[in-house]
Amino acid sequence: MxxxxxxxxxxxxxxxxxxxxxxxxxxxxxxxxxxxxxxxxxxxxxxxxxxxxxxxxxxxxxxxxxxxxxxxxxxxxxxxxxxxxxxxxxxxxxxxxxxxxxxxxxxxxxxxxxxxxxxxxxxxxxxxxFTGRAAVHSDVQGPEASMKPGSFAAAVRALGVDDAAEGDTVRVDLPGAGPVDAVLDFRNEHFVGLRTGDAMYRFFGRDAWGGPVGIALHRFAPDAAASRDQVQAAWKSWLDGLYA
CATH class of the missing domain: 3.30.530.20 (START domain)
Structure with a gap:
């Protein structure tokens, strides 16, 4: 009911x-x-x-x-x-x-x-x-193994932001983009947000509610559409390798 x-x-x-x-x-x-x-x-x-x-x-x-x-x-x-x-x-x-x-x-x-x-x-x-700028959106889901409660912590460690605080600028190696400086614009036990000059990367710890760890990409660079499949595949490989 x-x-x-x-x-x-x-x-x-x-x-x-x-x-x-x-x-x-x-x-x-x-x-x-x-x-x-x-x-x-x-x-x-x-x-x-x-x-x-x-x-x-x-x-x-x-x-x-x-x-x-x-x-x-x-x-x-x-x-x-x-x-x-x-x-x-x-x-x-x-x-x-x-x-x-x-x-x-x-x-x-x-x-x-x-x-x-x-x-x-x-x-x-x-x-x-980024107001008014068109974005290329990608949604990437982790494997079944990432549904285990507590899995999100592994993604935070792999990003290298486990010791960073919200508002910090961090150096991160992003699949499909390489090493970049990003602002840690959101962080709690279930979500992490990274913002660069031409993209926002959103990390979801849905393992807390029985779902897989997921990533949403909002990319604003002129070549974002052309590289969408490549970047999405790189993040999928990153997630699959992380929870293998």
Whole structure:
């Protein structure tokens, strides 16, 4: 039997409301994953959903409902609502993720809540450092062995950031890119974010919720599209070797 949930976040950004709107409706590959919205109420939304509110640049709401589960997840209803208001020097944003979980409610809520914080942080990083720039997105998942609880710590050690603090500039050897200087823009026990001059690398410790360790790449360099397959394969090899 399902149980309702609601996750609410509010934040301010120096980006203009129009820039926030563009980021969530057309530039989502730069901070989340590629999503397309048919620009009208009743239009199609990413993940098989429908747009229930379309008021640029003020409000976007989408809804997905499936009694058999959404995207293979034990969730029968998923609603995403973003309200954007102008503020002096930028914008104020209110984000609400709600719906119905049908599995282990506590675990799902904890995972969704923590992922929300990481995703919205990445959005703010995009708005601050890459707004308006097109991105090439890649998603790489670790092998089954990375699903074992505690696996994420191995990825942190392999990156060489286990002794670094959030905000530090670190020297890291990135598959497909080589040694680069990166800002450790996010770090806790489940997530790590690295930002270079032309990319954001997001590391997910989903082993905490029964999933594999994963990596999302948001690359803005002019040659990012041409090198996508090569870079994605390099990261896949890195993950597979790490958990072999």
């Amino acid at each position: 399902g149980r309702e949930f609601e996750i609410v976040r509010e934040y301010e950004t120096e980006a203009a409301p129009e820039q926030v709107w563009e980021a969530i409706t057309t530039g989502s590959a730069g901070w989340l994953w590629p999503m397309e919205f048919e620009p009208r109420e009743g239009g199609s939304a990413g993940g098989g959903g429908v747009v229930t509110a379309w008021d640029p640049p003020h409000r976007l709401t989408s809804r997905v409902e499936d009694p058999d589960g959404i995207g293979g997840m034990p969730q029968t209803l998923n609603v995403l609502d973003t309200v954007i208001e102008p503020r002096a020097g930028g914008a104020w944003v209110r984000y609400v993720h709600s719906g119905i979980f049908t599995g282990s409610w506590d675990d799902q809520y904890d995972g969704a809540s923590r992922h929300t914080d990481f995703y919205l942080h990445t959005l703010r990083q995009y708005l601050t450092h």
